[in-house]
Amino acid sequence: xxxxxxxxxxxxxxxxxxxxxxxxxxxxxxxxxxxxxxxxxxxxxxxxxxxxxxxxxxxxxxxxxxxxxxxxxxxxxxxxxxxxxxxxxxxxxxxxxxxxxxxxxxx
Amino acid sequence: xxxxxxxxxxxxxxxxxxxxxxxxxxxxxxxxxxxxxxxxxxxxxxxxxxxxxxxxxxxxxxxxxxxxxxxxxxxxxxxxxxxxxxxxxxxxxxxxxxxxxxxxxxxxxxxxxxxxxxxxx
Numbered sequence: 001x002x003x004x005x006x007x008x009x010x011x012x013x014x015x016x017x018x019x020x021x022x023x024x025x026x027x028x029x030x031x032x033x034x035x036x037x038x039x040x041x042x043x044x045x046x047x048x049x050x051x052x053x054x055x056x057x058x059x060x061x062x063x064x065x066x067x068x069x070x071x072x073x074x075x076x077x078x079x080x081x082x083x084x085x086x087x088x089x090x091x092x093x094x095x096x097x098x099x100x101x102x103x104x105x106x107x
Numbered sequence: 108x109x110x111x112x113x114x115x116x117x118x119x120x121x122x123x124x125x126x127x128x129x130x131x132x133x134x135x136x137x138x139x140x141x142x143x144x145x146x147x148x149x150x151x152x153x154x155x156x157x158x159x160x161x162x163x164x165x166x167x168x169x170x171x172x173x174x175x176x177x178x179x180x181x182x183x184x185x186x187x188x189x190x191x192x193x194x195x196x197x198x199x200x201x202x203x204x205x206x207x208x209x210x211x212x213x214x215x216x217x218x219x220x221x222x223x224x225x226x227x228x
Contacts (some may be wrong), residue, residue, distance in 0.1 A: 045219055049214040050212040100150075
């Protein structure tokens, strides 16, 4: 199975901060990498697909980059509604696997 | 508006069974594969099972293989997960989601809010 490792596991930030979350795959997954946001009591929401494509309706402050084994999700200016848990997910091969999540909290 | 609504969760004893349902709306259901994903308390997301558009192809995580069965009824725009031989490790919030493919990359959108399964004696 492909292991997905996110860092950090959690972070504290203030509104307006630039936030970067990294995701590393245990083997190359080319660009088969997606990012999701989940808030308590809600289902995850797709943010980025194919490593860098912004999903329809997602604010442009979210961006994704990377290929191979190393990927990054960046929030250029954190907004109050962005406090949530973020997951990366590989779809290179089944079993499709997720990172352990990064919880973004208010400082 | 696309929507997924899960149901069927509850409290069940170890060794018991439960059938989850997922009602889809707002898109052409039989154009898409579907998945179940779960999140155990204090843990991250775990893919559980996949079914293609007509039910002819399915896949399971090793942790549920042989115990869980995914199925769908395209006439009812519904997805199901039959769960047997449940154990405490299956306690989780179960989400259904649509699988979308683009340039061979698969992503999951939209997701339902989930239905809670608790396995406890």
